[in-house]
Amino acid sequence: MHSFGFRANALLTFSVTILALICAMASLSDNLNSPSPSAHVQVANINRFQKSRGNDEVSLTLNVSANLQSLFTWNTKQVFVFLAAEYESPKNSLNQLAAIFHSYNCDCASGVLSRAQVALDCILAFVFFSVVSLWDAIIPSKEQAQFLIQTKNKYRFTDQGTNLQGKEYNLTLHWHVMPKTGKMFADKIVMTGFRLPEAYR
Ligand SMILES: *[C@@H]1O[C@H](CO)[C@@H](O)[C@H](O)[C@H]1NC(C)=O
Ligand SMILES: *[C@@H]1O[C@H](CO)[C@@H](O)[C@H](O)[C@H]1NC(C)=O
Numbered sequence: 001m002h003s004f005g006f007r008a009n010a011l012l013t014f015s016v017t018i019l020a021l022i023c024a025m026a027s028l029s030d031n032l033n034s035p036s037p038s039a040h041v042q043v044a045n046i047n048r049f050q051k052s053r054g055n056d057e058v059s060l061t062l063n064v065s066a067n068l069q070s071l072f073t074w075n076t077k078q079v080f081v082f083l084a085a086e087y088e089s090p091k092n093s094l095n096q097l098a099a100i101f102h103s104y105n106c107d108c109a110s111g112v113l114s115r116a117q118v119a120l121d122c123i124l125a126f127v128f129f130s131v132v133s134l135w136d137a138i139i140p141s142k143e144q145a146q147f148l149i150q151t152k153n154k155y156r157f158t159d160q161g162t163n164l165q166g167k168e169y170n171l172t173l174h175w176h177v178m179p180k181t182g183k184m185f186a187d188k189i190v191m192t193g194f195r196l197p198e199a200y201r
Contacts, residue, residue: 037175038067039065039067040191041063041065041083044062044063047059048201049200055159056159056164060134060153060157062134062150062153062171063148063149063150064147064148064149071145071177075179075181075182079176080176081136081138081174081175081176082173083133083134083173085157085169086130086131086172087130089129089159130159132157132158135151135154136154165199165200170191171191172190175188
């Protein structure tokens with residue numbers, strides 16, 4: 001027969017092992033969660049497409065539907081989403097670069113990338129592309145992560161100098177998942193094959 005002390009010790013070891021296992025599983029489950037978000041965007045209307053003060057400016061009405069519920073786990077605080085129009089343009093304005101740096105600052109804060117790396121990535125990725133943020137939102141809960149909205153572009157879709165007539169563009173839904181603990185992560189869905197009208201209206 002084992003002594004009481006031996007049994008107590010065995011029980012304690014067993015409990016601590018189980019506890020450690022549960023902790024490991026909890027933090028792993030967050031990493032193992034492979035999200036499968038979906039998004040669909042339609043341009044319901046081009047309200048206005050004009051040259052104003054030398055710059056092409058577009059006003060769109062967008063139908064945005066998305067299901068980002070799978071991004072939410074027990075460890076998710078909130079999700080920041082933004083929809084951007086991305087198109088090729090050899091002449092990048094400083095404004096656009098500033099906007100890109102601004103949107104990537106979130107990643108720097110989480111320590112995922114150093115500022116220098118981000119700067120380099122931005123320059124490599126965006127020298128021949130313009131990225132214009134059209135709409136954004138903060139999704140605070142899983143219940144609100146499935147939505148269907150109709151919205152006009154919240155931010156100006158304008159391009160300094162570049163002619164946007166007949167321009168092909170992609171609409172990209174970007175998201176940043178802000179966890180309660182741990183690293184922030186970001187990803188996107190690219191929707192291709194959009195084109196602006198040939199003529200101003
Ligand atoms: C956009 O949504 C509105 C309202 O839900 C709907 O009436 C319209 O047909 C949609 N447009 C497109 C292009 O899907
Ligand atoms: C749109 O996205 C596709 C796929 O990622 C890419 O190959 C293409 O260059 C993009 N087009 C524009 C105009 O940004």
